[in-house]
Structures are given as C-alpha cells and as structure tokens.
Amino acid sequence: MDTALLIWNRVISHAGLLKNIISYRDPKFTSALWTNLHKILGTKLSFSTAYHPQTDGLAERMIQTLEDMIRRFCAYGLEFKDSDGFTHDWCTLIPALELAYKTSIHASTGKTPAMLEKGWNPKLLVDIHLTSSSFKLLLDKVRHHSNQSMNHAFEYAKRKWDKSHKTPEFKVGDLILVSTLNFNNIKRPKKLKNSFAGPFIIKACHGTNAVQVELSGELENKHPTFPVSLAKHYTSGDKE
Known part of the structure; x- marks a missing residue:
C-alpha cells in the first residue's frame, strides 16, 4: 500500500x-x-x-x-x-x-x-533579468569599482617595489657583475654556477634601464646588453 x-x-x-x-x-x-x-x-x-x-x-x-x-x-x-x-x-x-x-x-x-x-x-x-538601463547602470558601477581596485593594487605594488628596490646608477667605464640567471650553457651544473659573472667594463648606457658591457670568456658569445636589474657594481670583495 x-x-x-x-x-x-x-x-x-x-x-x-x-x-x-x-x-x-x-x-x-x-x-x-x-x-x-x-x-x-x-x-x-x-x-x-x-x-x-x-x-x-x-x-x-x-x-x-x-x-x-x-x-x-x-x-x-x-x-x-x-x-x-x-x-x-x-x-x-x-x-x-x-x-x-x-x-x-x-x-x-x-x-x-x-x-x-x-x-x-x-x-x-538566475533567469530574473534586469532592464537594459538598470543593467547598464550596474555594469558601469562594476567597471568603475574594478578600475579603482586595480589602480589601488598597482599603487600598492609600486610602493612595495620601490621600498625594497633601488635602481643602481651606472656610467661608462664602471666595472660591474652581470647575473647568470638566464645563462643555460655555462660549463658547470646549473645549481653550482655562480650567481654573477664578471667583472666587465661598461661600454655604453642605454638610458637608465640597460647597460652594454664588453664580455669575455664563457660569455663572449652572449648578447652584451643587460637590464640594470640583472647587474650590480663590482667591488674588490666580489668573486667571479
């Protein structure tokens, strides 16, 4: 039953x-x-x-x-x-x-x-539709809020970067070390290779963002221009 x-x-x-x-x-x-x-x-x-x-x-x-x-x-x-x-x-x-x-x-x-x-x-x-005018108003508000959020995020990231990173100042004739981060064919295991190579002499400065150096040794066939973020001043205490 x-x-x-x-x-x-x-x-x-x-x-x-x-x-x-x-x-x-x-x-x-x-x-x-x-x-x-x-x-x-x-x-x-x-x-x-x-x-x-x-x-x-x-x-x-x-x-x-x-x-x-x-x-x-x-x-x-x-x-x-x-x-x-x-x-x-x-x-x-x-x-x-x-x-x-x-x-x-x-x-x-x-x-x-x-x-x-x-x-x-x-x-x-989910099937309850807004009128076209209400939808446009809502969309404008969402886009405005999104742009504001993106601007705030960009400003925060810039402040955080600027606080911990200072662009080094280089001039022609300076001795610098260049990062080996992107060099894959240096004759030693990747984990054992030095973080920086050099010193090399700066031959030219391309604005404040890049420098051109005179390479030698294992790096002689590499492109001689490096962004300043991958270079640092050489001091007598630095090892190649």
Missing part, C-alpha cells in the same frame, strides 16, 4: 498513468496483485537483471548523480547545516536537488529533463 501511495502521490498525480515501469525484481512489483493491477492500468512491467546496468542505465546514472550531489552536502554525516546554522536531515535536500537536476543540461540529450518532460524550464533566480 505504501508503494502504491508513493506512486500515486509522486508519479501518477504529476505525469498520469505510466506506459512502462523498469524496476528490480521486488515482490512489490512481481506479486500477482501488482501484475494484474498494472495490466488493468495498461502499464508494462520491465524487470532488470542483477549486475546488468544496461537495462535501466538512465535511472542508474541519475541515481549516481543524485548520490554524488547529496554526498557533497553530507560529507561529514547524514545531516547538514544551512547558512543560518540550522541542522537538517539529508532527505530534506531532495526537492532542491531534484530542481537542480531537472534544470541541468544533459550531455546525452543536450536538453534539460524539465524541457523534455514539460516543454519549458522552471524559472530560477
């Missing part, structure tokens, strides 16, 4: 009499009473075979998806807390999860179950 009431309240009252029911070989459906009742109602009973998911593959896939959805809410037990801190049993999630499932596009059909069943999708919060 309980099964009959569930089918009436949850299925027939919404979708009408069923043409076909696929189920396990449960006594609720294999008994003579149920078999004769379905004959009268014109419903065909199809029973699945154990360990043969092809029979009811769509239902099995839906159940698997719903189990995964519930599992994400109930990772720490059969109860969950909402945003207000109230505790609920997992079964109270089913109506919301059913709505989410029915309004999600399925890869196999390219449509939502609601569209295939009813011909239309239920209206959701």
Whole structure:
C-alpha cells in the first residue's frame, strides 16, 4: 500500500498513468496483485537483471548523480547545516536537488529533463533579468569599482617595489657583475654556477634601464646588453 501511495502521490498525480515501469525484481512489483493491477492500468512491467546496468542505465546514472550531489552536502554525516546554522536531515535536500537536476543540461540529450518532460524550464533566480538601463547602470558601477581596485593594487605594488628596490646608477667605464640567471650553457651544473659573472667594463648606457658591457670568456658569445636589474657594481670583495 505504501508503494502504491508513493506512486500515486509522486508519479501518477504529476505525469498520469505510466506506459512502462523498469524496476528490480521486488515482490512489490512481481506479486500477482501488482501484475494484474498494472495490466488493468495498461502499464508494462520491465524487470532488470542483477549486475546488468544496461537495462535501466538512465535511472542508474541519475541515481549516481543524485548520490554524488547529496554526498557533497553530507560529507561529514547524514545531516547538514544551512547558512543560518540550522541542522537538517539529508532527505530534506531532495526537492532542491531534484530542481537542480531537472534544470541541468544533459550531455546525452543536450536538453534539460524539465524541457523534455514539460516543454519549458522552471524559472530560477538566475533567469530574473534586469532592464537594459538598470543593467547598464550596474555594469558601469562594476567597471568603475574594478578600475579603482586595480589602480589601488598597482599603487600598492609600486610602493612595495620601490621600498625594497633601488635602481643602481651606472656610467661608462664602471666595472660591474652581470647575473647568470638566464645563462643555460655555462660549463658547470646549473645549481653550482655562480650567481654573477664578471667583472666587465661598461661600454655604453642605454638610458637608465640597460647597460652594454664588453664580455669575455664563457660569455663572449652572449648578447652584451643587460637590464640594470640583472647587474650590480663590482667591488674588490666580489668573486667571479
């Protein structure tokens, strides 16, 4: 009787009499009473075979998806807390999860179950559209806020950089060391090579951002111009 009431309240009252029911070989459906009742109602009973998911593959896939959805809410037990801190049993999630499932596009059909069943999708919060003028106003506010945030972030990064980095001043004739950070073919393991090479004499200055040096030794075939961020003054205490 309980099964009959569930089918009436949850299925027939919404979708009408069923043409076909696929189920396990449960006594609720294999008994003579149920078999004769379905004959009268014109419903065909199809029973699945154990360990043969092809029979009811769509239902099995839906159940698997719903189990995964519930599992994400109930990772720490059969109860969950909402945003207000109230505790609920997992079964109270089913109506919301059913709505989410029915309004999600399925890869196999390219449509939502609601569209295939009813011909239309239920209206959701994301479907409430703003008027064009309201949307433009909102978009302008978002862009203005975004530009302000980006400017503040840039200014903060610049202040932080300027505080810890000072551009060295070089002139022609100075002895400098250049970073080996980007040199990959120096004849020693990368982890054992010196961080700087030199000293080398500055032959020319390209503004305040780059210097040209006279390279020798292993670096003789390298490009002679370096950004000042990869160079430092040579002192007698520095080693090559």
